[in-house]
Amino acid sequence: MTVHNMMEEIVRNCLRDLMHNQTRLSGLDEKQQSDIMALALNKLPPRYVSTVRGEMFAKTQLRQQVETDVYRELTHAIEKVLTTD
Template sequence: MNVHNMMEEIVRNCLKELMAHQSKLAALSEKEQSDVMALALNKLPPKYVSTLKGEMFAKTQLRAQVETDVYRELTHAIDKVLAYD
């Protein structure tokens, strides 16, 4: 397994959830989604894993611990991206 930042997956999943529940976000283009993710990830600490066990831990425990921070940063990033357009 390669080393990868689990925060990317967490941010991606949280963004998809926001888009599914907020009609104004459902229309975000691929570029806008990428911009939102990049802005949010730059404000969040990376969470690297290198093993399947680490990935499983991150998917269960880590998400619950950082979800509030992720949603806060996604909200700020969405505001910036939508204001720019």
């Protein structure tokens, strides 16, 4: 397994959830999604894992701990991207 930032997966999944549940976000194109993710990830601390065990821990406990922060940063990023397009 290689080292990767689990925060990317958490942010991606939370953004997909927002896009699925909010009509105004359902039409975000790939560039907008990438911009939103980049803006949010730059505001969030990275969470690196290098083992399957670490990944499983991150997927269960870490997500619950950081989800509020992720949604807050995604909301800020969405507003920034949608007001500049």
